Amino acid sequence: MKKFAVVLSGCGVFDGAEIHEATLTLLAIKQNGADYEVFAPDIPQYHVINHITGEVMEESRNVLVESARIARGNIRNLTEYDPDRFDAIIFPGGFGVAKNLSDFAFNGAACSLHPEVDAAIKKTAKKRKPIGALCISPVIIVRALGDVEVTIGDDEATADAIVAMGGSHMEADHGEVIIDEEKLVFTTPCYMLDADIAQIFEGADNIVNAMIEYMP
Amino acid sequence: MKKFAVVLSGCGVFDGAEIHEATLTLLAIKQNGADYEVFAPDIPQYHVINHITGEVMEESRNVLVESARIARGNIRNLTEYDPDRFDAIIFPGGFGVAKNLSDFAFNGAACSLHPEVDAAIKKTAKKRKPIGALCISPVIIVRALGDVEVTIGDDEATADAIVAMGGSHMEADHGEVIIDEEKLVFTTPCYMLDADIAQIFEGADNIVNAMIEYMP
Numbered sequence: 001m002k003k004f005a006v007v008l009s010g011c012g013v014f015d016g017a018e019i020h021e022a023t024l025t026l027l028a029i030k031q032n033g034a035d036y037e038v039f040a041p042d043i044p045q046y047h048v049i050n051h052i053t054g055e056v057m058e059e060s061r062n063v064l065v066e067s068a069r070i071a072r073g074n075i076r077n078l079t080e081y082d083p084d085r086f087d088a089i090i091f092p093g094g095f096g097v098a099k100n101l102s103d104f105a106f107n108g109a110a111c112s113l114h115p116e117v118d119a120a121i122k123k124t125a126k127k128r129k130p131i132g133a134l135c136i137s138p139v140i141i142v143r144a145l146g147d148v149e150v151t152i153g154d155d156e157a158t159a160d161a162i163v164a165m166g167g168s169h170m171e172a173d174h175g176e177v178i179i180d181e182e183k184l185v186f187t188t189p190c191y192m193l194d195a196d197i198a199q200i201f202e203g204a205d206n207i208v209n210a211m212i213e214y215m216p
Numbered sequence: 217m218k219k220f221a222v223v224l225s226g227c228g229v230f231d232g233a234e235i236h237e238a239t240l241t242l243l244a245i246k247q248n249g250a251d252y253e254v255f256a257p258d259i260p261q262y263h264v265i266n267h268i269t270g271e272v273m274e275e276s277r278n279v280l281v282e283s284a285r286i287a288r289g290n291i292r293n294l295t296e297y298d299p300d301r302f303d304a305i306i307f308p309g310g311f312g313v314a315k316n317l318s319d320f321a322f323n324g325a326a327c328s329l330h331p332e333v334d335a336a337i338k339k340t341a342k343k344r345k346p347i348g349a350l351c352i353s354p355v356i357i358v359r360a361l362g363d364v365e366v367t368i369g370d371d372e373a374t375a376d377a378i379v380a381m382g383g384s385h386m387e388a389d390h391g392e393v394i395i396d397e398e399k400l401v402f403t404t405p406c407y408m409l410d411a412d413i414a415q416i417f418e419g420a421d422n423i424v425n426a427m428i429e430y431m432p
């Protein structure tokens with residue numbers, strides 16, 4: 001059975017992993033006859049956002065502990081990720097990718113990645129295994145791997161940042177998957193476009209399917 | 217377009233709404249050509265659980281604010297729920313149903329409901345509109361309406377509590393929906409059984425479909 005490592009960045013679109021993208025990635029993996037393990041880094045969230053008002057709350061939360069809500073407690077520290085045990089790695093989106101896994105939300109094309117995230121991407125690429133990224137997550141793949149072709153939908157500022165980091169950007173619509181066949185990188189826009197939840201599942205299902213097709 | 221009110225109880229299986237059940241209910245509604253609005257009561261959570269260790273955390277969180285993570289900010293206070301504006305109401309599961317929407321987790325068959333939850337269920341029943349409940353949520357429907365036939369899967373203690381509250385219990389397997397045609401109550405076990413996420417979607421999709429069929 002093919003096995004995906006799914007990397008989360010918290011629990012909630014504005015300060016963590018986008019919950020629909022994360023959940024529907026897990027669903028797509030299972031429905032396509034594969035299995036998954038969920039990972040997250042054991043680090044503080046950049047901040048906590050009240051998802052009704054958009055305001056910062058005077059709290060601190062941990063990325064691994066909050067991600068465990070989506071994983072129903074079945075989650076592992078990203079330090080334990082070993083690409084030899086998996087057939088692919090995939091990153092759902094959400095601002096947590098740009099605030100916790102990296103500082104892209106603040107530094108754009110000058111961003112850096114959390115070292116464990118950088119290592120997970122690079123180790124997987126070295127093993128020639130598929131790397132998937134939904135929504136805003138393609139920016140961290142480009143930061144780690146450089147010259148790779150991805151999509152984040154049609155947002156110009158983010159596309160410009162991707163180019164500035166050495167990547168190339170293809171526009172894509174709901175559910176479309178851009179495949180860099182050389183680097184084995186798979187990306188789809190999801191909530192980077194104005195989408196409904198059925199369109200998010202279409203994107204998650206298509207990217208998971210495409211990644212399975214490219215597995216040896 | 218048929219419209220569902222979806223009532224959440226927080227964000228995370230052990231102290232709030234079960235995230236997969238909530239998300240996949242939203243997906244099933246959209247995929248079946250209907251629409252939804254999300255509601256939750258504006259009350260403190262009973263407690264906050266670390267979803268890795270199962271331990272209580274010294275924090276307080278609000279049910280409406282945390283539920284907004286699943287709803288991506290598009291959520292309303294349950295006090296604003298008006299059954300005339302909806303074709304059905306549905307309750308995903310999670311311990312939040314038994315700890316926040318009611319005290320079933322602590323008082324079993326002697327439980328009481330949060331008054332706004334009780335009112336939402338009773339007002340919907342009075343209008344003869346479908347009421348759906350996943351996982352543990354059937355217990356709050358029985359508490360509100362009394363003599364109604366439901367399933368929570370095959371857990372004997374919970375089934376006994378349902379009978380003690382005046383309801384009747386039918387065993388059900390993955391994806392099965394028990395329909396009380398007189399009371400228009402629809403229930404399915406989801407994570408009350410040992411299930412995977414694809415089975416949760418099967419249950420969510422089947423219950424939403426059944427509810428739509430019974431709409432006038």
